[in-house]
Amino acid sequence: MNTFSGAVAAPGAASASADSPGLTKPAPLRTAPPESDFPAWPASWYLFGSAQELRRGPVSKRFLGRDLAAYRTESGRVAILEARCAHLGADLGRGSVHGECLRCPFHEWQYAPDGRCVSIPRTAQVPEFARVGSYPVIERHGLVFFFNGRKPLFPLPFFPGEAPEAYCAARPSGFTATCPWYMVAAHGFDVQHFETVHGRRLLGPLEVDTPAPLARRSRYRAEVLGEKYYDRFLRRWVGREVEISITTWGGTLVVITGDFGRTRSRFFIVSHPQEDGATRCEIIVFAPRQSNRMIGAWAEPLTLGVRRWLTRAYLMDESHSLGSPQYNPRSLTELDREMIEFFHWAASLPCFPQPWTA
Ligand code: FES
Numbered sequence: 001m002n003t004f005s006g007a008v009a010a011p012g013a014a015s016a017s018a019d020s021p022g023l024t025k026p027a028p029l030r031t032a033p034p035e036s037d038f039p040a041w042p043a044s045w046y047l048f049g050s051a052q053e054l055r056r057g058p059v060s061k062r063f064l065g066r067d068l069a070a071y072r073t074e075s076g077r078v079a080i081l082e083a084r085c086a087h088l089g090a091d092l093g094r095g096s097v098h099g100e101c102l103r104c105p106f107h108e109w110q111y112a113p114d115g116r117c118v119s120i121p122r123t124a125q126v127p128e129f130a131r132v133g134s135y136p137v138i139e140r141h142g143l144v145f146f147f148n149g150r151k152p153l154f155p156l157p158f159f160p161g162e163a164p165e166a167y168c169a170a171r172p173s174g175f176t177a178t179c180p181w182y183m184v185a186a187h188g189f190d191v192q193h194f195e196t197v198h199g200r201r202l203l204g205p206l207e208v209d210t211p212a213p214l215a216r217r218s219r220y221r222a223e224v225l226g227e228k229y230y231d232r233f234l235r236r237w238v239g240r241e242v243e244i245s246i247t248t249w250g251g252t253l254v255v256i257t258g259d260f261g262r263t264r265s266r267f268f269i270v271s272h273p274q275e276d277g278a279t280r281c282e283i284i285v286f287a288p289r290q291s292n293r294m295i296g297a298w299a300e301p302l303t304l305g306v307r308r309w310l311t312r313a314y315l316m317d318e319s320h321s322l323g324s325p326q327y328n329p330r331s332l333t334e335l336d337r338e339m340i341e342f343f344h345w346a347a348s349l350p351c352f353p354q355p356w357t358a
C-alpha cells in the first residue's frame, strides 16, 4: 500500500491495551472540529470548464469568491488570470487576445500569462502594481483545470496506475449540493450511508489511508443491493459486487473507481465551494479509449453516454433525496468515527493563499 506515513489516524483507530497485551481497544472518539476550522477555499484543482468555451475568445467566470478570466494564447496554451484589471477593474474576460497577452477592454493594458502587465498604450512606463494573479492550468481531455494557488501543491490527479491518454471523458454534468464542500467529500467516509442511501452492503471493513500528503482515500468491497433502475441494470449487466476506491485530493477533487466483475467505472467529482455556503459539483465520467479509431468514433460516445447516465442518476438521486444536510460536530457518534477523522483531516488542509496584490 502506497501510504504517506504518519499523516492519518488509522481507520477505526485502535490502540494496544497495556492491561491486555495482544488485545486492542478503540481510541477515544474525538469531537469533530468546529465549522470555523475548515478552509473556505481549499488549495486544490478545480474545473474552469470545457476547452471549447474558449474557441471564441476569453471567458470570465466566478470561482472561489473571485472572478477569473481564461483565454487561449496565440501559441495555443490556456492561461487563467484574475479577471479584475489592475487599473480600474474592468473584466479581462471581455477583452481580447494579442499574441500571448490578454488585453483589457477599457484602456487596453496587456497582461502576460503570468499576470504581469507588459504594455500600456502611449507610455513606456508600466507601474509596479500593474499585475493580476495567474493560476496554474492543465488542459486534459478537452477540459480546463486550474489550481488556486501560485504553484500546485500536488499534480492534477488521475486514476492510480492508469494513464490519462488511455481514457476519454464525457461532457461534465453538474449539480449544486446545498451543503459545504467538506460535507460533500465526507460521503467517502460515511460508512452508514453506503447502504442506507446507495444500497451498497459492505462485505468487509472500510480501509482508509493517505496515498499522498494531501489525499485521503477510502476503499471497500460491497454488494449491490439497491432497487433503483441503475442498480438493477448494474446487477444484470455489470456485476453484483464492486470494489470501490474514493480518493479526495485537497478536499475538493474526488477520484472514484469502481471495479465490477465485467467492467470498471471511473469518474471525478470536482467540488467548487460557493460564496453562499453551497457546493457546485461537476461530475466527469471517463471511459477507456479504443485503440481502433474507426471503432472509437462511435463506441466511445456510446459508452461515455451510458456511463454518464448511470453515474449522474446515482449521484443526482442522492442529492435530491437528502435536502440540505448540515454540519454539526456535536451530533456525530461512534458510527461516524471515520467521518470525524475525515473532518479533522479536511480542517487541516491548506487554504487558498493570499491574493497576488502588488
Ligand atoms: S480598466 Fe483595464 S486598462 Fe483601464
Ligand SMILES: [Fe+2]
Residues within 6 Å of the ligand: 187, 193, 197, 198, 318
Ligand atoms: Fe454518497
